[in-house]
Amino acid sequence: MPAPSILVLVGMSLLIGCANGFSGFGNQATLYLQSPADQIAVASGLLRTATYLGAIFSSSLIGITFGPAATDHGFHTLAWVLLGIGALALILTVLDRSIPRVAE
Structure with missing residues (x-):
């Protein structure tokens, strides 16, 4: 099996990192909207x-x-x-x- 290009690995890491960051942001924003003060x-x-x-x-x-x-x-x-x-x-x-x- 050929080794993937370093650019593919970096690109996948960036995609996963962005998705993880946005999900954390969304969860926290929802928490502030749904929780009583x-x-x-x-x-x-x-x-x-x-x-x-x-x-x-x-x-x-x-x-x-x-x-x-x-x-x-x-x-x-x-x-x-x-x-x-x-x-x-x-x-x-x-x-x-x-x-x-x-x-x-």
């Missing part, structure tokens, strides 16, 4: 805690699926696990009756 500090702490727990979970998942070396098999296993997690999140979202079906 007297609860913003608590909500910010919970958001930060959830972010750290997500980072711990994701690094553990990467370590478990790849093991001592990154391989194609590990990458495919990781993709299937993430697909399963995404499907579970979608099912839980669809079944959540507290989410309004129509925007107000």
Whole structure:
């Protein structure tokens, strides 16, 4: 398998970094819009805690699926696990009756 160009690797890193930065910004902006003024500090702490727990979970998942070396098999296993997690999140979202079906 030929090695990818350094430009491809840099480009992919930039895309992933921008997506990660914008998602963090969006989550924080939503937190400020949805939280009552007297609860913003608590909500910010919970958001930060959830972010750290997500980072711990994701690094553990990467370590478990790849093991001592990154391989194609590990990458495919990781993709299937993430697909399963995404499907579970979608099912839980669809079944959540507290989410309004129509925007107000």
